[in-house]
Amino acid sequence: MAREPADEEESDSDGTTPEGVLGRRSYLKLTGAATAGLAGSALATTAAAADYETITLDQGERRVIRLEDGETFENVLFDQTAPGSAATIAATSSDWTIRNVAWKGEFSHRDRALGVADTGNGTSRIENVYLGDGVDGSVGGQRHPKFGLWVDPAHNGHLHVENVYVEGAHDNAFYGSAPGSNSNGGRGTIHYKDSYAKDSWVSGFRIARGTVENCTAVNTESGRNGRPLWVWPTEAHGDAVEVVDCDFVAGPYPYALDIGRDGKTTSVSMEGTNYSGGLQERGTVNLQESNNGTDPDPSVPEGTPTSPEEVFAGATTETTEVASTVESDEGDPADSSGSEGSGSEDAESTEAENGESADAAGGLEHVILFEGSEESVTRYEFAASGEVEAANYEGATIDDEDAVEDGAVQGVVANWRDAFRFEGEIEQLTADGPATVSIDGEEVDPADFGTELPKTLEIEGQGTPASFEATIDGTVEQEGEKEDVTIVSGSTIQGSVTDESLGFRFSGALTDVTFVDGEATVSVDGEEVEDPGGDLLPHALVVDGTDADAPSAYSFRVDGTVERSDHRGASIDDEDSVDGGAVRGIVANWLDAYWFEGDLTACRVRGDADVSIEYNARDQ
Incomplete structure (x- = not known):
């Protein structure tokens, strides 16, 4: 491969690993705010110094660009050298293009520089982009801010990524595995070509469907040192990931290539690729190799910019209209903190999914x-x-x-x-x-503000003994005293009534009432709860985070009743929110499970946890 010399500037990462069990919103969450100025501006297709526009961000400013179907955003330099500033491009539409774009200065917020997906079964492109100035490590931990390229699970078309430089990402430089491996993925394809990743945690190139061609990922002693290549399971679509003419330098990281997940099947075709460092295979791996070696070239692929100046070299006189919108979320001018316009990740997030x-x-x-x-x-x-x-x-x-x-x-x-x-x-x-x-x-x-425990719960006996358990998503205290009533972990009430009434005050939501025997009337804020402790809910939904590399945030909604469950050995976490038919929670290396009735009307997972639904599970 013809190469440019590698950029030897060192990352200031301390190389520490993430702490804590609660995960990030691994997605770009994008929303609008005050709109400012690129609509209709005429810019050169291939830019030189006089042909590109510089957008200078103020201290603390967050600026967001959102692309709709068929739009092009090009020939722009983001100057985010002011402390706490950052710009994000969100494209979750179809047939869009991002080209000739550079970021100058550290990235200073907790989402991605690029949060994208082709959601219309079309073809979208990212070309000639520089993301090499790293991130402000003082903002958060190992994964915050995230930085880099994130491909949303909703991606169902084709994404071509060529001549893109990413250095110092906290959470994957090129993060494209979700569409091909997540249970809710759109199964779109990705072609990484002639691109470069350096010193990025968790990986350089991450993919589950598509091709990595003539790309390089390098770790140095001073970097965050993730896997240069991480191929996720391909069993959801049956296609092998192609790796062609690439170079991967593991450096201090023990593996140059990480293929597969436990209990999953992953197919890879690798040809003409050199790597230094180990190969880790997990689960069932079908690896076809041809003309590979162990002497990688660490230099930058030809045509990939190693600085903002290189992005804008070689102008032509052809011009095109830029119809995209730049959203500037500046918050209150007095605090100069900046409101983030955004999704997730989030962003998961991921994710240009929110309204104004x-x-x-x-x-x-x-x-x-x-x-x-x-x-x-x-x-x-x-x-x-x-x-x-x-x-x-x-x-x-x-x-x-x-x-x-x-x-x-x-x-x-x-x-x-x-x-x-x-x-x-x-x-x-x-x-x-x-x-x-x-x-x-x-x-x-x-x-x-107001009452610490603003809501009331009353359980009124009907003349015969009734034993019950009630679960509060929040905090609960008994009004008065009764010896055979127990409050477990501050949120679960266990007791019995005959012809008396028991009163409680709570914050949060009443999520479940179960009667072991007998029956009683249950009221919240004076309104009777219909059918407490009624028939067992028939269906099960399980969120499995045991094989995910990081915690995942999830939410779903049913048009009937839902309650927590220990189905399949799941833990029951009172901190997961159950409100009516809406559920939100987080899993790491465990299972969350729920019983429900009715139909599942919405489900979103931000991260790599798997979701499964078992209809009529109690009959199986």
């Missing part, structure tokens, strides 16, 4: 921020006297599953941030978990 953010409304006066923690999940609720809308304030992500209705909000936060803009006053606020809460930049105690 509250910041775009431009008129909501206050902001409330929930700062999550890796220690545990926090379930929160609040009610405002005026309008409430989700926001990207301080790098928060926007999640479609956060319920906002008539000024009242329910949500869950782990090691990410949720934020909302609102009018009026906060009338009620609870946060069950280690998250901190701030309003207009000042940390507050939720107990100072």
Whole structure:
């Protein structure tokens, strides 16, 4: 291969491994805000110094570009050298193009530089892109901020990635395995060609369907040192991943190639590829090799830019219209923190999936921020006297599953941030978990707003003994005392009634009531709960994180009843949110399971956990 000399600039990573069991939103979550200026500007197809546009970001500013079907974004330099600034391109449409784009300065937020998918069975392209200035390691841990290229699971078309340089990514330089391996993947294909990854954790090139051609991934002593190539299981589609004329340098990492997952089948055809470092095979691996060796060339593939200046070399006079939108989420000018326009990842996230953010409304006066923690999940609720809308304030992500209705909000936060803009006053606020809460930049105690345990639960006996167990997704306390009532772990009530009434106050939601024998009337806030402890729910949904390399966030909704389950040995986690037919949770190296009735109407997984549904599972 004809090569350019490798860039020897060292990464300042400390090489540590991630801590904690709660995962990131492995997806780009993108939403809109104030719109500013590239629509209709005429730019050269291949740019030189006078033919490209520089977008300079202010301190703390987050800027987002979103592409619709058939649009092209090209010939732009993002200057994000100001502290805390970053730009993201989100393209989850079809037949779009990103070319001649460079980022100057460290990446300073927790999502991807590129969050993409061709979701219309078309062909989209990313060409001549430089992402080589790394990330601000002080922002978060090993995986935060994430940086790099993320291909959303919804990708069902073809993505061609050529002459792209990525260095110092915290969470995969070229992350493209989800569409081909996730249970909810769109099975789209990816062609990585003439591209380069350096010093990136968790991997350089990650793929489950498609081709890696004439690409190089290199680890140095100072880098984060992930797998240069990681091929994920191909059994979901049956095609072999092709690896052709590539070079992989493992450096301090023990494996240059990591193929497969435990219990899965992975097929790879590898030809003309050189690698230094071990080959790790997991599960069933079908590997066909031809003309491979152990003397890799670490230099950058010819045509791949090693600096922003190289992206814009070689101008022509041909011009094209750029019809994409640049969204600038600047938050309150006074705090210069920047609202993130975004999805996930998130972003999962992943993920340009959200409508216009509250910041775009431009008129909501206050902001409330929930700062999550890796220690545990926090379930929160609040009610405002005026309008409430989700926001990207301080790098928060926007999640479609956060319920906002008539000024009242329910949500869950782990090691990410949720934020909302609102009018009026906060009338009620609870946060069950280690998250901190701030309003207009000042940390507050939720107990100072309304009632700490605002809801009531009453279990009224019907004259015959009835033993029960009730589960609260939140915190519960008994009103009065009764010796044969026990509250387990602060959220599960076990007891019995005959002809008396038991009262409780709680925050969160009543998620399950089961009667071992007898029956009683169950009421929440004075309204009777229909059919408590009724027939057993027939179907099972299992979220399996045991084989995933990192924690996964998930959500799903059914049009009937759902409750937690220990089906298939799953753990029952009171911190997973069950609210009516909507469920949100996180799995790492364990199973979460649920019983439900009705139909599954929505399901989203951000990460690599598997989801399976067993209809009429109790009969099997």
